[in-house]
Amino acid sequence: MKTTLRIQSDRFLINDALVYSELPHVPSAYHGLLLNARMIQGIFDDAQAPERFCRYGKNFDAVQNTEELIAALPQWYQYGLRAVTVGFQGGGPCFTIDNETIDNNPYSPDGTVISPAYLERMEKIIRAADALGMVVIVSLFYGSQTRFLQDDKAVMQAVKTAANWLRDQGFTNIILEIANEHDIVCYQRHPILYTEKGIVTLIEIAQRESGGIPVGCSGTGGYFDFDIANASDVILIHGNDQSRQQFYNLIQKAKAVVPQKPIICNEDSQAISRLAVAMREGISWGYYNNMTKQEPPVYWEITKGEDEFFCMRMAELLGIQRPKLPLKEQFYLQGLEAQMVYEGKRWIRLASLYPEKIDYVEFYREGQLVGRAYDDPFMLNSIGSNWLQKPFPEKLFPGESWSAKVYLTDGTVVETNTVLSEKTQE
Structure with missing residues (x-):
């Protein structure tokens, strides 16, 4: 050994x-x-x-x-x-x-x-x-x-x-x-x-x-x-x-x-x-x-x-040297990847490099507010746990636009967007 x-x-x-x-x-x-x-x-x-x-x-x-x-x-x-x-x-x-x-x-x-x-x-x-x-x-x-x-x-x-x-x-x-x-x-x-x-x-x-x-x-x-x-x-x-x-x-x-x-x-x-x-x-x-x-x-x-x-x-x-990410790249709308769907269900959340700097997150589907998250990790449909959440209750379709507005504690607002891939797998 x-x-x-x-x-x-x-x-x-x-x-x-x-x-x-x-x-x-x-x-x-x-x-x-x-x-x-x-x-x-x-x-x-x-x-x-x-x-x-x-x-x-x-x-x-x-x-x-x-x-x-x-x-x-x-x-x-x-x-x-x-x-x-x-x-x-x-x-x-x-x-x-x-x-x-x-x-x-x-x-x-x-x-x-x-x-x-x-x-x-x-x-x-x-x-x-x-x-x-x-x-x-x-x-x-x-x-x-x-x-x-x-x-x-x-x-x-x-x-x-x-x-x-x-x-x-x-x-x-x-x-x-x-x-x-x-x-x-x-x-x-x-x-x-x-x-x-x-x-x-x-x-x-x-x-x-x-x-x-x-x-x-x-x-x-x-x-x-x-x-x-x-x-x-x-x-x-x-x-x-x-x-x-x-x-x-x-x-x-x-x-x-x-x-x-x-x-x-x-x-x-x-x-x-x-x-x-x-x-x-x-x-x-x-x-x-x-x-x-x-x-x-x-x-x-x-x-x-x-x-x-x-x-x-x-x-x-x-202290391991890595390139610094611009502010907008420090956030990622997780769970909408083409492969991450099971029986039509998706578990959507906002990944962040510095979650301590976030006040709250708003999630939007086709421009309509569908929920807010206040605790790290910032999960849509959290069930009061930092590791468990419910899936989004409706089936999503290729081409849909999703976004998250991230409200930081310093007053800055950052928006991250994604469109569901045409290759979405059920």
């Missing part, structure tokens, strides 16, 4: 050097952080009906999906990304297909076996990340997919099986996440995953069976438990549905753990205003775009708009 991750107090070292210390213009306060992105569907498959994921202008193939993520990693690395979260049980296509209808589970019912095909794809990603100097946060369990494990004993066995495999491959560039948001209701079928006491037990199993791989476990946005944090090697938190002040308060809870441990937010949203909060407070932040990066088949490259703006902000904070 080329990349070895090590922990020193609340900081990360790669090959015995604080992360980012090799870059010439990174402020020393950011040395040892591990900026990351949720690429949870990196080894995704569906044993039930994979053909339904042939959409968004692409055919779905599990191996191709993994290879495309691997091909995109160097793009993300050059902007400063140093870790990705990939799940053995993936994540939910939040907007389109019920996860309860998907079979993306690699574990046998008793937890003793992991599908060789899933292991092969996971190994490819870990080794590709290793070659670049990147870390993979390997997540073991995801919500409703745990329904395929027969009981708590099977869950414990699956942790042991996965930890033993990770150990036996000799991987030195990984962090192990027991479960993604263990406190959500669908984990109730397995008390060992749903309860704090159970998670502590699973963390201890993973630590023992992995041979020293750092272990943690996340909860929902704003959730924090001191027993889990004390048992963890890495404190994993989520920023979903948190205001910037609430996110700050959550970070302070995690920083109160003694002795100090590194804190990683490995899921928040595309609300990149939280990136600056995290870095100012000395913790690592995780970009999460549940449309461009969690709806298979995924476009793993840095797509225009939210992905691009996150990368530019990350590079800016790290």
Whole structure:
């Protein structure tokens, strides 16, 4: 292995050097952080009906999906990304297909076996990340997919099986996440995953069976438990549905753990205003775009708009030199791309490079006001969350004009426009 991750107090070292210390213009306060992105569907498959994921202008193939993520990693690395979260049980296509209808589970019912095909794809990603100097946060369990494990004993066995495999491959560039948001209701079928006491037990199993791989476990946005944090090697938190002040308060809870441990937010949203909060407070932040990066088949490259703006902000904070964008190019009307339509539905929002500078956004269809958004990320038909929204309720047609008026806090108004492509795919 080329990349070895090590922990020193609340900081990360790669090959015995604080992360980012090799870059010439990174402020020393950011040395040892591990900026990351949720690429949870990196080894995704569906044993039930994979053909339904042939959409968004692409055919779905599990191996191709993994290879495309691997091909995109160097793009993300050059902007400063140093870790990705990939799940053995993936994540939910939040907007389109019920996860309860998907079979993306690699574990046998008793937890003793992991599908060789899933292991092969996971190994490819870990080794590709290793070659670049990147870390993979390997997540073991995801919500409703745990329904395929027969009981708590099977869950414990699956942790042991996965930890033993990770150990036996000799991987030195990984962090192990027991479960993604263990406190959500669908984990109730397995008390060992749903309860704090159970998670502590699973963390201890993973630590023992992995041979020293750092272990943690996340909860929902704003959730924090001191027993889990004390048992963890890495404190994993989520920023979903948190205001910037609430996110700050959550970070302070995690920083109160003694002795100090590194804190990683490995899921928040595309609300990149939280990136600056995290870095100012000395913790690592995780970009999460549940449309461009969690709806298979995924476009793993840095797509225009939210992905691009996150990368530019990350590079800016790290002192990585990038061309400055003119004001008008700092905004992008997201969700109207030709391929991003499902069953006639579109999820429309305003991507921005500096969302902190926006007061509110107005959305117009054919010159008619259809809604306003006041919170980052600026989503049309937000349902009170920074990561979830309803689709636009009406079918759109090629040739339609859409625009967003962006009202900045300094009084400036910027308008961005787009016309639906004639190549719109249903």
